[in-house]
Amino acid sequence: MVKRKVKRRKNIAVAGVFAVIKRRVKRWLLTLIACLLGIPVVLVLVFKFINPPFWGWEIARTFSPPKGYPEHSQHQWVDMSAIAKTMPLAVIASEDQRFSKHWGIDVHALISVLKNSGEDGPNRGASTITQQTAKNVFLFPSHSYVRKAYELYIALLLEAIWGKQRIMEVYLNVVEFGPGIYGVEAASQHYFGVSAKHINRYQAAQLAVVLPNPYRIQPVPMTYYVRHRVSWVLRQMRNLGAVSL
Numbered sequence: 123m124v125k126r127k128v129k130r131r132k133n134i135a136v137a138g139v140f141a142v143i144k145r146r147v148k149r150w151l152l153t154l155i156a157c158l159l160g161i162p163v164v165l166v167l168v169f170k171f172i173n174p175p176f177w178g179w180e181i182a183r184t185f186s187p188p189k190g191y192p193e194h195s196q197h198q199w200v201d202m203s204a205i206a207k208t209m210p211l212a213v214i215a216s217e218d219q220r221f222s223k224h225w226g227i228d229v230h231a232l233i234s235v236l237k238n239s240g241e242d243g244p245n246r247g248a249s250t251i252t253q254q255t256a257k258n259v260f261l262f263p264s265h266s267y268v269r270k271a272y273e274l275y276i277a278l279l280l281e282a283i284w285g286k287q288r289i290m291e292v293y294l295n296v297v298e299f300g301p302g303i304y305g306v307e308a309a310s311q312h313y314f315g316v317s318a319k320h321i322n323r324y325q326a327a328q329l330a331v332v333l334p335n336p337y338r339i340q341p342v343p344m345t346y347y348v349r350h351r352v353s354w355v356l357r358q359m360r361n362l363g364a365v366s367l
Contacts, residue, residue, distance in 0.1 A: 195302035212326035215358035226277035
């Protein structure tokens, strides 16, 4: 009888310990989820009014530079009013022709990405300018479903809080146009010797075509491939006409 009571007490004690651990794990998981969902909201709100002094992609490049990355990067932030209107049109024509219509996610393109995924997750990047902005500013290089899901969540936040014009402004200021060349102002100065305000349609198309792979594609000197892509982008720009953001 005494042994049974001792055993019962031990079982109760063990059950109590497991209950405490379970509550703590549950509390920890809820806190983690709240942080993962809440921190981006705070950052998106802050960066709606303040230009990000640094961003995820730049940090990753700095601490883990790919082959060809320069010792010193180039960057100069400019407002949307200081960027030629042909530049947003060129990147929309080249990268995301439904930019003004979708809410950050192109469902058809997303399905295509998932269908062509490998065992380690998606094997190519974001399909919309909004997703690329989310990836460049808030995340780090990675090919995984977790990062992709987080990217989609932040893209929706950007659409809801920033709006199209702010998304485009930030995108054009942080995207990499060449190894260590961040933003359209630095790219315009580096490749053409003019400010982003004064680039023409052809130069805007030249810059836009490098965005899929700025480490392998350069706007100048132009190869046959770049010249062919520039011609295609210019045709798309004419078809799109003026795009309101």
